Amino acid sequence: MxxxxxxxxxxxRVSFEPSRPWPEIQRVYExxxxxxxxxxxxxxxxxxxxxxxxxxxxxxxxxxxxxxxVTEWDSHGIGCAICLEVGYDAxxxxxxxSKPAAIRDAIDRKYASRxxxxxxxxxxxx
Numbered sequence: 001m002x003x004x005x006x007x008x009x010x011x012x013r014v015s016f017e018p019s020r021p022w023p024e025i026q027r028v029y030e031x032x033x034x035x036x037x038x039x040x041x042x043x044x045x046x047x048x049x050x051x052x053x054x055x056x057x058x059x060x061x062x063x064x065x066x067x068x069x070v071t072e073w074d075s076h077g078i079g080c081a082i083c084l085e086v087g088y089d090a091x092x093x094x095x096x097x098s099k100p101a102a103i104r105d106a107i108d109r110k111y112a113s114r115x116x117x118x119x120x121x122x123x124x125x126x
Contacts (some may be wrong), residue, residue, distance in 0.1 A: 003034050004033040012078070014075050027088075039055060042055060042056040042057070042086060043086075043107065044121075046082035048076060059076050061073065101124045
């Protein structure tokens with residue numbers, strides 16, 4: 001999966017109260033767009049596998065072109081505190097220099113014991 005470059009599409013308007021402040025939501029959505037090499041390997045623990053999500057990336061990005069450009073956002077992440085927390089944690093670890101395998105391990109350690117299920121997310125190569 002290739003990263004999005006250039007300007008991003010506007011986030012969708014939602015009819016529900018966002019679970020976090022908009023600036024934080026925007027940062028996590030931008031991270032998902034620009035760093036699929038991280039979030040495609042990070043599971044989500046909110047139960048969204050029931051709606052077809054395969055990784056935390058799916059909570060934010062619904063569709064991309066083959067060259068990586070985001071064409072559609074998934075609004076699920078706007079209203080889900082768990083999705084945003086997982087994405088924010090992954091972003092923070094990445095920005096501190098962690099690689100995808102270490103980020104996945106840290107997310108699994110923090111969330112797997114707290115939540116009964118997760119998305120069926122592949123592990124990154126070590």
